[in-house]
Amino acid sequence: MRCAGAAPLLGSLPGELDPTEEALLRAHLSTCPSCQARQADLQALSGLVQEGLLVEAARRDLSGLADGVMARIPASAWRGAPTGPIGQLLSFLRRHRILAAASALAPALAALALYLYIGRTAGPGPAGLAIEVTSEDLAAIVLETSDGPVILVGESSEGT
Amino acid sequence: MAPSDIELVERARNGEPEAFRDLVVRHQRRVYAVALGIVKDRDLAWDVAQEVFVRVHQHLSECRDGAAFMTWLRRITARVAIDVLRKERPSRRSDVADVPEAVLREAAPGVLATALGTDPQETVLRRELSGRLTEALGQLPETHRAILVLREMDGLSYEELAERLSIPKGTVMSRLFHARKKMQVLLAGYAGIDAPGGGSP
Numbered sequence: 191m192r193c194a195g196a197a198p199l200l201g202s203l204p205g206e207l208d209p210t211e212e213a214l215l216r217a218h219l220s221t222c223p224s225c226q227a228r229q230a231d232l233q234a235l236s237g238l239v240q241e242g243l244l245v246e247a248a249r250r251d252l253s254g255l256a257d258g259v260m261a262r263i264p265a266s267a268w269r270g271a272p273t274g275p276i277g278q279l280l281s282f283l284r285r286h287r288i289l290a291a292a293s294a295l296a297p298a299l300a301a302l303a304l305y306l307y308i309g310r311t312a313g314p315g316p317a318g319l320a321i322e323v324t325s326e327d328l329a330a331i332v333l334e335t336s337d338g339p340v341i342l343v344g345e346s347s348e349g350t
Numbered sequence: 351m352a353p354s355d356i357e358l359v360e361r362a363r364n365g366e367p368e369a370f371r372d373l374v375v376r377h378q379r380r381v382y383a384v385a386l387g388i389v390k391d392r393d394l395a396w397d398v399a400q401e402v403f404v405r406v407h408q409h410l411s412e413c414r415d416g417a418a419f420m421t422w423l424r425r426i427t428a429r430v431a432i433d434v435l436r437k438e439r440p441s442r443r444s445d446v447a448d449v450p451e452a453v454l455r456e457a458a459p460g461v462l463a464t465a466l467g468t469d470p471q472e473t474v475l476r477r478e479l480s481g482r483l484t485e486a487l488g489q490l491p492e493t494h495r496a497i498l499v500l501r502e503m504d505g506l507s508y509e510e511l512a513e514r515l516s517i518p519k520g521t522v523m524s525r526l527f528h529a530r531k532k533m534q535v536l537l538a539g540y541a542g543i544d545a546p547g548g549g550s551p
Contacts, residue, residue, distance in 0.1 A: 238480055243483065245480055259407075260371055268367055
């Protein structure tokens with residue numbers, strides 16, 4: 191292989207050349223100082239294009255770009271989603287998933303609080319007393335068992 | 351923790367404009383940089399970047415996984431920038447200043463590697479050259495500019511470049527070589543490096 195044939199193969203990514211090309215290039219590089227130097231130039235310049243363009247892009251204030259994009263998207267494109275208070279609530283819950291998870295436990299916590307309240311004010315109730323608390327489509331039942339209170343959390347049976 | 355690309359895509363698909371805006375803000379710098387490298391005009395690059403995100407929004411339903419999102423975004427960026435370049439070509443042809451072949455022959459290989467070192471770490475000279483990179487890119491013919499930017503920014507393989515630019519793989523390799531060679535000559539000139547046996551452009 192001569193320099194004219196080897197030069198375009200320089201700067202290839204690993205595995206990009208076929209095995210024959212790779213072997214020929216390796217053999218040529220081992221004996222050609224000029225192509226070794228060309229290879230070194232490519233390595234020295236590696237990443238420079240990326241660095242330069244990103245530096246240039248950082249110099250420009252791009253804060254208005256997103257506004258321009260949003261202005262070009264018709265309002266009707268966002269119609270698929272629920273709007274108004276429900277849409278806002280869903281959007282809020284999607285963004286704050288921890289709060290959403292905590293709210294799902296609310297019926298269980300309410301049931302526990304109620305159980306403790308009744309236990310303190312009315313004394314021990316009969317064994318097997320069940321208190322059911324529901325919220326939206328979740329329900330919690332507190333069962334008084336011989337081993338102590340047990341809280342069952344599940345979907346409400348209403349409407350099913 | 352910041353939501354992933356695919357989470358933002360999903361929320362935007364469900365009709366949340368703010369999620370889509372976040373996606374634009376997250377990727378706008380890179381998209382603008384690629385566009386600038388290809389079309390070389392700052393205002394045109396701005397238009398390209400906006401058009402890219404409008405198209406992304408139009409096809410959001412087609413994006414189903416996060417890893418594919420970046421590939422998809424890069425593909426749209428390259429397509430829009432190259433389309434714009436092709437449309438603009440007749441009025442901008444005179445802007446292209448090719449590096450004379452004689453200069454290529456004079457530039458000795460290895461001079462940049464000697465000046466910069468082979469380790470691409472931050473050096474004063476490297477910073478200086480990086481600052482003049484767009485100027486150097488602007489002097490390349492548009493075909494060389496596009497191929498170099500797509501290779502260096504997006505790491506596209508020879509096959510991907512051939513597909514994206516609709517040219518044979520051999521042409522990709524040859525164009526890339528010439529594009530890099532011209533960049534080296536131009537940057538050596540900016541750096542004031544005298545090539546042994548010749549001179550800077």
